[in-house]
Amino acid sequence: MREIKLTKYAMRVLKPALLSASGAIKREIERGISQLFIADNNKLYIVLRPENKTLVVVAAAGSGLYQSQSEIITYARNNGFYQIRFHTKVPERLKKGLTGLQPELIEIRKKLFNKDEYVFILRV
Numbered sequence: 001m002r003e004i005k006l007t008k009y010a011m012r013v014l015k016p017a018l019l020s021a022s023g024a025i026k027r028e029i030e031r032g033i034s035q036l037f038i039a040d041n042n043k044l045y046i047v048l049r050p051e052n053k054t055l056v057v058v059a060a061a062g063s064g065l066y067q068s069q070s071e072i073i074t075y076a077r078n079n080g081f082y083q084i085r086f087h088t089k090v091p092e093r094l095k096k097g098l099t100g101l102q103p104e105l106i107e108i109r110k111k112l113f114n115k116d117e118y119v120f121i122l123r124v
Contacts, residue, residue, distance in 0.1 A: 001037050001046070001071040010036060013045050017059035019089075019114075025058060034058055037075075039068035046072065054121075055081040065097030076124045084122045089115040098122065 004010065006029050011022065018025050025047060028034040034049040044065060047058040055076045076084050086103065088094045095103070103120040110116050 001039050001068070001075055003035050004038050006030065006036055010038075010045055014047065014059050014061045017061040018047075028058070039064055039071055041067055044068050048075075050079075050081070051085075053080065053082045055079070055084045057084060057086045060097075065094075066099055069098060069101065073122075073124050082124065084124060086120045086122070088118050088120070091118040091120075094118075094120065 015022060025034065029036050034047050037046045037048060041064040044060060044062040046060045049056045049058050086094055101122055103122045105118060106121050107119040108116055
């Protein structure tokens with residue numbers, strides 16, 4: 001997994017995962033609050049943000065989360081994080097991508113007009 005620069009192509013790939021937050025996430029990346037990575041398969045784009053000892057997966061889009069899960073965990077461990085937090089509106093997809101791991105559902109954020117947001121923690 002390597003950090004990459006934000007491009008129009010990367011934003012297009014990430015768009016389904018960012019939904020209405022694409023402007024805010026773009027600004028976070030530009031300001032260095034979040035970082036954009038691409039997995040070794042060159043197909044999975046991941047936006048990460050550190051929060052104390054938690055690595056937050058802000059967005060992941062493309063393909064190959066299952067094949068890239070060890071890369072993400074290794075990155076977290078190598079950088080001193082104790083857990084990884086995932087936010088998703090499609091928990092079935094996340095669970096499939098994290099097959100073999102034990103993410104814990106810690107919160108469901110009810111939305112009035114959009115899909116609910118599910119928050120998972122994976123201890124590493």
